[in-house]
Amino acid sequence: MAARKSTKKTNVSADELLQFYRDMLLIRRFEEKAGQLYGMGLIGGFCHLYIGQEAVVVGLEAAAEEGDKRITSYRDHGHMLACGMDAGGVMAELTGREGGLSKGKGGSMHMFSKEKHFYGGHGIVGAQVPLGAGLAFADKYLDNGRVTFTYFGDGAANQGQVYETFNMAAIWDLPVVFVIENNQYAMGTAQARSTSTPDIYTRGEAFGIPGEAVDGMNVLSVKEASERAVAHCRAGKGPYILEVKTYRYRGHSMSDPAKYRTREEVQKMRSERDPIEQVRDMLLTGKHASEDDLKAIDKEIKDVVNEAADFARTSPEPGLEELWTDIYA
Amino acid sequence: MTMIEAIREAHDVAMAADDKVVVYGEDVGFFGGVFRCTAGLQEKYGKSRCFDAPINESGIVGTAIGMAAYGLKPVIEIQFADYVYPAYDQIVSEAARLRHRSNGDFTCPIVIRMPTGGGIFGGQTHSQSPEALFTHVSGLKVVMPSNPADAKGLLLASIADPDPVIFLEPKRLYNGPFDGHHDKPLVSWKKHPLGDVPDGSDAVPLGKAKIRREGADLTILAYGTMVYVAEAAVAETGIDAEVIDLRSLMPLDLETIVASVQKTGRCVIVHEATRTCGFGAELMSLVQESCFYHLEAPIIRVTGWDTPYPHAQEWEYFPGPARLGEALNKVMED
Numbered sequence A: 001m002a003a004r005k006s007t008k009k010t011n012v013s014a015d016e017l018l019q020f021y022r023d024m025l026l027i028r029r030f031e032e033k034a035g036q037l038y039g040m041g042l043i044g045g046f047c048h049l050y051i052g053q054e055a056v057v058v059g060l061e062a063a064a065e066e067g068d069k070r071i072t073s074y075r076d077h078g079h080m081l082a083c084g085m086d087a088g089g090v091m092a093e094l095t096g097r098e099g100g101l102s103k104g105k106g107g108s109m110h111m112f113s114k115e116k117h118f119y120g121g122h123g124i125v126g127a128q129v130p131l132g133a134g135l136a137f138a139d140k141y142l143d144n145g146r147v148t149f150t151y152f153g154d155g156a157a158n159q160g161q162v163y164e165t166f167n168m169a170a171i172w173d174l175p176v177v178f179v180i181e182n183n184q185y186a187m188g189t190a191q192a193r194s195t196s197t198p199d200i201y202t203r204g205e206a207f208g209i210p211g212e213a214v215d216g217m218n219v220l221s222v223k224e225a226s227e228r229a230v231a232h233c234r235a236g237k238g239p240y241i242l243e244v245k246t247y248r249y250r251g252h253s254m255s256d257p258a259k260y261r262t263r264e265e266v267q268k269m270r271s272e273r274d275p276i277e278q279v280r281d282m283l284l285t286g287k288h289a290s291e292d293d294l295k296a297i298d299k300e301i302k303d304v305v306n307e308a309a310d311f312a313r314t315s316p317e318p319g320l321e322e323l324w325t326d327i328y329a
Numbered sequence B: 001m002t003m004i005e006a007i008r009e010a011h012d013v014a015m016a017a018d019d020k021v022v023v024y025g026e027d028v029g030f031f032g033g034v035f036r037c038t039a040g041l042q043e044k045y046g047k048s049r050c051f052d053a054p055i056n057e058s059g060i061v062g063t064a065i066g067m068a069a070y071g072l073k074p075v076i077e078i079q080f081a082d083y084v085y086p087a088y089d090q091i092v093s094e095a096a097r098l099r100h101r102s103n104g105d106f107t108c109p110i111v112i113r114m115p116t117g118g119g120i121f122g123g124q125t126h127s128q129s130p131e132a133l134f135t136h137v138s139g140l141k142v143v144m145p146s147n148p149a150d151a152k153g154l155l156l157a158s159i160a161d162p163d164p165v166i167f168l169e170p171k172r173l174y175n176g177p178f179d180g181h182h183d184k185p186l187v188s189w190k191k192h193p194l195g196d197v198p199d200g201s202d203a204v205p206l207g208k209a210k211i212r213r214e215g216a217d218l219t220i221l222a223y224g225t226m227v228y229v230a231e232a233a234v235a236e237t238g239i240d241a242e243v244i245d246l247r248s249l250m251p252l253d254l255e256t257i258v259a260s261v262q263k264t265g266r267c268v269i270v271h272e273a274t275r276t277c278g279f280g281a282e283l284m285s286l287v288q289e290s291c292f293y294h295l296e297a298p299i300i301r302v303t304g305w306d307t308p309y310p311h312a313q314e315w316e317y318f319p320g321p322a323r324l325g326e327a328l329n330k331v332m333e334d
């Protein structure tokens, strides 16, 4: 069950590239706006931005089909936008308003969508991983050909329940893609200070689960690997692990000044490997789009994000009775 | 100094005095803790005495129990009390019970520190007050300081204690007292008398409450952040209440509580945690058992609601001076 590195380039159409550009840019601009609203005091508490990691979820979603499920941690805004959840509803949840996807009950870390098969944002590190296997179990039980994308971080990869889940997913041949979003840090702790193996996906070998490391700054590499993983699951061969090597540009959350790494480290990643810039280059050098085309897309996205922010500012506070609803049936 | 600095100093004093003291947890070593409570300790004492743990609470607590059984004194941090549940089995089934089931051969002198409570817009996974989940378990001690001086002294006592201690740090108090008036600017500990933390290694004994305000008409039992809410409610209602800061829930200073309620004849209990089966229920029973014939009114509990800790309606949930003040007035009228 040797793990392999993905190297070859996927053939991709101009339309698809443009879509990737749009989807990643939406996440980036949305997160920048969330950061601004946070700075203005409209969002409080914990807010974890996805900036830098956009190619991960956009590449994964490119391999998803209708009915496939996704579940992730608290760093969840990107996942929701990428699976088509409403930007206004996400932003209004950040501001804790009635129009938020959880009606102000969940906040940044806890949103859900039945329609988009998004089983949440979860604030407790690692807790979503067994849930993801449970979703996959249900799909297998129903024999419906669906897969579940179960996302977690490099830090979460040290929780014991992850390995309980690997074992169960393997013995039950569950159609689950474990996506380890390895952004090299768990809060202030660099991976090497907390994790025994540099390549976390190799831990799957002990359970007989195949996996591979993927360049998470390149959306095409992510897409290609995702297709492989999904094909494996849909063929009934059980779980698959993708360790997507990525990087978060901002602090762990809005209250983290990120003093545990150097400015140069972040700057290097941004200037040399930015996922959006890479696609932008491909679009321009391949003559799939002109500067003007891209400007038009930027504008379009800016409008979507501004509208989301306006909605999040003007949607009313939830009524006090909401404190008492949805605790029991 | 702030409560953060006081906690750091207690670690420093204990580590200097006893090389069996080791300190670890998530982000605790290199980074010095997300709240900075262990900043500088790794530089001073080296990586074998202050270090980072992976994110695995069960493993953190479990390894500490093993170390302690063999004679070390681990002081470990669970980054937020809300993350302790993966470790709950180790705390209840192993830490709390090791002494009894080994007939005293093996013991578990560990301190598990955890920031607790709300008031920081943390929502349901960063605001909980789980003290009753620990006070309910025989074999555990449970401590909650409300100010820097006590934080240092109680932490030193907890580290010296021969049994497992759950050390709950009200995170809303880390940088200054907080009375529930969230729209007022933060007052720093540097400008508060309890921010004057004594030098040296004097411990504040576990099981001793502190009367923060003497009064004749009514007794308020509080701990953590609620001590300041109680002081504010007393000032705002003008009721001559005695405010008791319990400081340690297990062991509990029942003597001080009973003496006060027998004097005042009235009692209000306040905590942030949810109401049903909260620590207030235990306090209410104890006061009723010991002071029934002295009581002139039913005891009232002012608590968080029986709901998940909210994201959007934090100040409706958080028992502030207005809600407590109403209860004080009611008990005086009854």
Ligand SMILES: Cc1ncc(C[n+]2csc(CCOP(=O)(O)OP(=O)(O)O)c2C)c(N)n1
Binding pocket: A075, A123, A124, A125, A126, A152, A153, A154, A155, A156, A157, A183, A185, A186, A187, A252, B026, B055, B057, B079, B083, B086
């Ligand atoms: C059980 C639990 N322990 C600790 C935390 C605090 N915490 C939140 S995020 C985090 C780091 C997680 O890092 P990683 O899994 O790499 O995800 P990333 O934040 O990098 O996306 C920690 C320690 C938590 N929320 N839950």
Ligand SMILES: [Mg+2]
Binding pocket: A153, A154, A155, A181, A182, A183, A184, A185, A186, A187
């Ligand atoms: Mg990480």
